[in-house]
Amino acid sequence: MIDASIPLVDLHRHLDGNISPETIWELSHKHNVALPVDSFEEFRPLTQIQDKTSDLMAFLAKLDWGVAALGDLDACYRVAYENMVDAKSGYLDYVELRFSPFFMSRAFNLPLEGLIEAVCDGVEAGVKETGVKANLIGILSRTFGVETCQKELDALLQFKDKFVALDLAGDEINYPAELFIPHFERARDAGWAISVHAGEADGPVSVWNAIKLLGATRIGHGVSAVQDKALIDYMREHEIVVESCPTSNYQTATVANLSEHPLPYFLQQGLLATLNTDDPGVSNIDLAYEYKVAHQVLGISKESLKQLQRNGVAASFLSQSEKEALFAAKLSNS
Numbered sequence: 001m002i003d004a005s006i007p008l009v010d011l012h013r014h015l016d017g018n019i020s021p022e023t024i025w026e027l028s029h030k031h032n033v034a035l036p037v038d039s040f041e042e043f044r045p046l047t048q049i050q051d052k053t054s055d056l057m058a059f060l061a062k063l064d065w066g067v068a069a070l071g072d073l074d075a076c077y078r079v080a081y082e083n084m085v086d087a088k089s090g091y092l093d094y095v096e097l098r099f100s101p102f103f104m105s106r107a108f109n110l111p112l113e114g115l116i117e118a119v120c121d122g123v124e125a126g127v128k129e130t131g132v133k134a135n136l137i138g139i140l141s142r143t144f145g146v147e148t149c150q151k152e153l154d155a156l157l158q159f160k161d162k163f164v165a166l167d168l169a170g171d172e173i174n175y176p177a178e179l180f181i182p183h184f185e186r187a188r189d190a191g192w193a194i195s196v197h198a199g200e201a202d203g204p205v206s207v208w209n210a211i212k213l214l215g216a217t218r219i220g221h222g223v224s225a226v227q228d229k230a231l232i233d234y235m236r237e238h239e240i241v242v243e244s245c246p247t248s249n250y251q252t253a254t255v256a257n258l259s260e261h262p263l264p265y266f267l268q269q270g271l272l273a274t275l276n277t278d279d280p281g282v283s284n285i286d287l288a289y290e291y292k293v294a295h296q297v298l299g300i301s302k303e304s305l306k307q308l309q310r311n312g313v314a315a316s317f318l319s320q321s322e323k324e325a326l327f328a329a330k331l332s333n334s
């Protein structure tokens with residue numbers, strides 16, 4: 001399903017939603033986190049979605065097991081490093097890993113700056129070890145409110161050069177984009193690109209607001225854009241990227257059935273749509289699985305799968321020469 005001559009990239013992947021059950025189990029014991037079960041066999045299903053959940057917030061609750069086990073900065077380094085090993089096992093050529101420092105720090109009240117440094121170091125070590133190229137996207141967790149997001153942003157900006165973009169994730173319904181206008185103005189002033197979760201739990205207005213109020217050039221999910229033809233036209237004309245994650249959208253009940261996912265429509269409308277995993281550890285998937293779903297369930301042709309692969313490179317936060325280098329490396333290996 002994946003074309004070996006085109007780079008394989010994942011642009012929407014939460015490193016704090018991609019901690020293996022084995023690592024969560026080990027870290028939970030190391031840091032004396034109370035667990036409701038005694039065996040790993042019983043624990044694994046608690047950390048991963050079983051078929052689906054009722055809504056976005058129920059889905060996000062599954063991520064809590066992983067971040068609850070982050071008892072010190074070494075644990076943060078470890079999960080960051082393991083994300084790169086996982087990217088390599090999934091045959092990725094390039095990955096944009098995103099994380100929310102506050103969300104990761106919460107259980108053990110870890111210092112935000114130290115945590116960001118540990119994650120950056122873990123990813124860097126993983127890049128050296130695996131040869132997979134990576135960039136980082138900082139996340140503001142809207143669920144914790146405007147002021148916490150200010151602190152989260154302050155901490156991220158201490159490491160301005162380590163990040164390529166800023167994202168807004170979490171509770172989309174109760175914390176809409178308009179609350180975060182000043183945060184994203186600072187992010188744009190810092191030279192970061194903007195990718196925002198929108199149109200996942202909320203309607204097409206949330207996508208408009210992510211674009212118009214926050215300056216997003218990439219939209220995480222954007223599923224509800226399908227309800228607004230003027231928005232689709234605007235996104236095409238302005239080359240606003242859609243970061244589609246079909247299995248995640250099924251598991252959050254954003255789409256009732258996988259076969260109803262709007263990715264084929266986005267492609268048919270000429271949007272710069274990309275295919276990604278979101279939280280592969282929690283969803284228990286990899287990117288190859290999403291390509292299989294796109295073909296077998298969504299009915300996307302093999303030719304269009306190639307387009308999705310190419311769109312991923314085009315929509316990445318890499319420079320033109322870095323994009324070309326990804327293609328060149330692929331050709332010299334095949």
Ligand code: HPA
Nearest residue numbers: 014017169170197278279
């Ligand atoms: N939506 C919002 N926040 C998130 C998600 C998501 O799909 N995954 C991890 N944090």
Ligand code: ZN
Nearest residue numbers: 014197220278
């Ligand atoms: Zn996401």
